[in-house]
Amino acid sequence: MAIRSDFFKDVYDVVRLIPYGRVSSYGAIAAYLGAKTGARxxxxxxxxxxxxxxxxxxxxxxxxxxxxxxxxxxxxxxxMQLLLEQDGILVADDQVQNFNKVFWDPSLHLTL
DNA sequence: AAGGTGACAGTTT
DNA sequence: TAAACTGCCACCT
Known part of the structure; x- marks a missing residue:
């Protein structure tokens, strides 16, 4: 495949927009793209x-x-855990600590 | 062209 | 309460 659908590009763009010390979820990104794309x-x-x-x-x-x-x-x-820790995100048991605190919603950043 | 897959999410049993 | 099923929709074989 030479190029990828704009959908992929959008996903990458959103992910790269995630600020330092923050994390996002597949569903949030999918929702930002239209919620119809599906988190998968x-x-x-x-x-x-x-x-x-x-x-x-x-x-x-x-x-x-x-x-x-x-x-x-x-x-x-x-x-992955190491990279998250480098971002100042605490990870334990393959789980992001203070997830609600470090959670970053693209729609929240681009809307309101 | 058609079927199967998947780094999820929500609902039901 | 936990576990299992279905829905989602683009990508891959």
Whole structure:
């Protein structure tokens, strides 16, 4: 595949917009894109984001539970947690601590 | 062209 | 209460 749908590009753009020390959820991104795309598509996009440039902070994207559901897709399972910790995000038991506190909703940032 | 897959989310049993 | 099922929709074989 030469190019990807704009949908993927949108996902990457939103993910890259996630500020330092913040995390987002697949559902939030999907909702920002229209809620119809389906959260699964966001995760699927992340699958390709691994090879995207510039770098897509996929580690800042977790499920609505704050769980690092995609950690296994990284080089190492600890890598995602490590990256999050570098962002100042506390992670324990593959789960983002203070998730409600560090949660960043794209629609919240671009709306209101 | 058609079927199967998936880094989710919400509902039901 | 936890576990399982379905719905979602684009991508891949």
């Amino acid at each position: 598509m966001v995760g699927y996009a992340m699958n390709a984001a691994h090879a995207e440039v510039p770098y897509v902070p996929a580690h800042r994207v977790v499920n609505r539970n704050g769980m690092l559901s995609g950690k296994r897709h990284f080089g190492s399972e600890n890598e």
